[in-house]
Amino acid sequence: MHQMLTNMLKVAGFAILIFTISFVNSANVKTDDNSAKAKSDNMKDGNDEKKTEATETIDLMAVMVECNETFRIEMGYIDALNQSGSFPDETDKTQKCYVRCVLEKTGIATPDAQYDTSRTAMIFANRRSGRELDDLKDIAATCAANRTETCTCERAYGYVKCFMESEISKYE
Helix, strand or coil, X not given: CHHHHHHHHHHCCCCECCCECCCCCEEEEECHHHHHHHHHHHHHCCCCCCCCCCEEEEEHHHHHHHHHHHCCCCHHHHHHHHHHCCCCXXXXXXXXXXXXXXXXXXXXXXXXXXXXXXXXXXXXXXXXXXXECCCHHHHHHHHHXXXXXXXHHHHHHHHHHHHHHHHHHHHC
């Protein structure tokens, strides 16, 4: 089943979380604390010339597969979310909890449903319809500020729906 799901995800062209079909399977994230520590360590050693930048790699495919083991979701739902910004059936909590799982495991959301708008913008920093997406942090901030849902699954889905619909309406 795991191999079949992996193959289905590849065939469907998934790459960025559950949202954007055109992104690569991993993203590099600058980790400021580690970068600052590396710089500090280099300075202690008297080696200013060697500056290292720590990066964290997110294996999005693995995150999606892991979340799908707990919260089963059909590929058609992912396609619908990519195309329209919402799921065809918004009454089923399973797919909403899948979204929450993916957001938490990628560091976009905390377990108490707070959203990192910078990280959201970084992960979604790709092109939609050949256009550069330059204001994603603003879109993410607006969507994060408008969350009133008490259920963390509903809240995560509301955030993603707001973000996706805003992105689609602006860039398509």
